[in-house]
Amino acid sequence: DIQMTQSPSTLSASIGDRVTITCRASQSISSWLAWYQQKPGKAPKLLIYKASTLESGVPSRFSGSGSGTEFTLTISSLQPDDFATYYCQQYNSYHTFGQGTKLEIK
């Protein structure tokens, strides 16, 4: 089984900040990684797939990078709507999600 570990688990930041969330895979997954945003009581929303491809309609302040075992999601300038929980998902072998990173207002 491929395990996905996100860090940090919780992140406090302010409007306008640049933030980075890291996702590490227990073995190489090439670029087979997606990122989602989830708000309470709602379904996850796809942000990025293939590690760095921005889903249509997602603001350009979101970006993804990495390959192999280490990946990052960066939000270049936090907006009020961005405070949510973020998950990574590997799809190299079946599917595994990270445990989530909750982005809170500082």
Add this chain to the structure above:
Amino acid sequence: QVQLQESGPGLVKPSETLSLTCTVSGGSISRNSDYWGWIRQPPGKGLEWIGTIYYTGKTYYNPSLKSRVTISVDTSNNQFSLRLSSVTAADTALYFCARERTRFAWFDPWGQGTLVTVSS
């Protein structure tokens, strides 16, 4: 655009079988490149993939749940379904259905989710 909607009982007794259906609208469940998945999220916890089906009936299951899971497809009604047997309180979760953009890919879009509680 494609939309998904889960339906089924919100309360299931321990040891019984959980049954949910996902209805796909705005597109055909038989589209060549699309697969269809179930994912769940226990209250306050993270996401867990349950399994995926192709319109031909080919299935892929999470090894940790495989012994209890059956996913089936009904192309005539544009639906796919989940059955999870011998449920316990640990199966209490928000259950989502979602489109998988080819075999082993990302999920988009998702249904809104349906809460299933396992309790006597």
